[in-house]
Amino acid sequence: MQRSMLDLWVGLFVVAGIAALVILAFKVGNMSTMGGGDTYEINASFDNIGGLKPRAPIKSAGVVVGRVKSITFNNERFNAKVAMSIEKTYQFPKDTTASILTSGLLGEQYIGLEGGGDDQMLKPGDSVRLTQSAVVLEKLIGQFLFSKAAEGGDPAKK
């Protein structure tokens, strides 16, 4: 094997390998967690976070604008405090609502932000005041059964 032929094949091999890695990184996967851009942190408190996990997406109008940084239990208020990292390019008004939603029917949970009409924007360290907790399936079913039972009771009275 001539030296130059050997070099050629090894060069092709390395190029092909790197190309495969690049394809996997860009075409097959998504780079959302590699955002890399600057972020600022805001907080929100929820009565129940349901199945929300750190690094879950934060979406507004369906577009990912940030990631959940950490979730801690507030022992004084007995609710959950969620720290969120939002990309610096997106500003949200002070009366934004944060709700915990589910993607699809049984998919992963994420935080959805809906902007209000306030002039003033949330600054780093601020807390979102309006929050809506996750829907817990058991409570939903319980509510449904209860309301059905109540409904069934009325016609019986008639």
Place this chain on the structure above:
Amino acid sequence: MSGENLIEIRDVNFAYGKRPILTGINMSIPRGKVVALMGISGSGKTTLLRLIGGVMKPTSGEVWVDGRCTSQLDQDGIYDLRRRMGMLFQFGALFTDLSVFDNVAFQMREHTKLPESMIRDLVMMKLHAVGLRGAAKLMPAELSGGMARRVALARAIALDPMIMMYDEPFTGLDPISLGVIANLIRQLNDVLGTTSLVVTHDVHEALNVVDYVYYLSDGKMMAHGTPEAMRANADPLVKQFVFGEAEGPVAYQYPAGDYAAALKMEARRAA
């Protein structure tokens, strides 16, 4: 430390674990001479070569090479010593993935910064000395045993070493190649002044070529002298070796019980 002896072995003992391989060895190899180290297989000859090359250190005693004691040298010192030694391995030990040319050029490329043009000339000179200049482009797999050993010799003398060690250079060669190698050993010594140590059990060739002989048996130095002295030696052990006699102090039979008794047992079993 006399400058006359290039290699001196003083009271060297070497044991592999509990097994003694060499006991009380004393040797001196004068500068510019060809010395043969002879003995039957397993007498410890190759071990002695390894001790001189610094591959192993003696259990006790000292090995002095060119004014330096191998036991006192660190790894760099040993490598430095080896750069001035050449060794011809029993079956050549050529690098099978390199061509004949690249094999001979190996040491030049590793240890010197000579330009390729100069290396080319040097390699051709060395190959010409062993008569294989035309085989430069071949691969080791394409060489016969004798040719491979000659290429290995060219490789070993690539940097004009001050000491050449030959591990069984005559084993398994046809008579012509044998003669060629023996001649080369002598010529190298005469022309380059290389001190040579030849480990062999080929008595006939060796005695024609060397200046001095050391005879090892069972790890001990049994006899030493010039070739004529060895031929005339009356010691039965030496005589048996030099003249290749079947019976003598070295028994023909591997230790076993009584022959007649063994036969009788066989007959009884067959009955």
Place this chain on the structure above:
Amino acid sequence: MPHRSLPSVRGMGAATIDAVLRLGYAARFIGLTIAHSGTSLARPRLVVRELYFTGVLSLIIILVSGLFVGMVLGLQGYQTLTTYGSESALGVLVALSLVRELGPVVSALLFASRAGSAMTAEIGLMKATEQLSAMEMMAVDPVARVVAPRFWAGVISMPLLAAMFSAMGIFGGYIVGVVLIGVDEGSFWSQMQSAVDVREDVLNGVIKSFVFGVAVTWIALFEGYDAPPTAEGVSGATTRTVVTSSLAILALDFILTSFMFRGV
């Protein structure tokens, strides 16, 4: 009267101690290899040459196997997903299976049997024909000249081969799923893109293949270097390389997966 089973118990004890001693020797060996890597850095030609023998010559088996594995995933995946009406998730299934697990693991197993065994045999034979001793006598360190370049070549090749395996596999899944069976092309790729995360999945897969590369190359080189210099010795070492590497890959895969993919 000692119990009949005592010799076998004693034998097991001796075998365990031997294994531990050997492991220690192997650890010293790899330390030595890395410490003597200066020559590989100063003379990259040596590494390039070994890259050809470990990487380029493994390309065919890796690419073909990757293609077939991907095609099988496409087929099997489709069968299972239709029962839940989720054929559009085929791309996700193929991509995640390959990138997270099958890519690194299967390519490492193939690498061990092809390149690993070749390395063991080569070094074992060099030892048996005294080439390594000859090098030592010429004051050239065989670990630096022969072993270290092969080590770095193996470590570099492995992640590249794993990535190529995964890429071919996804292509194979695409061929079977979209082209042959008729799954919707758009949802195949778009669902895949949203489900495969570069940091979580691709990067973890690359880390795995890197770890496998180190393990397989280490085992292959050590077995060759330590092989008894006989025909049986070298053949035994070659077999041991393949068996030990395969077990190591699977064990490491479990350990790495449990760290990387906790509760995701």
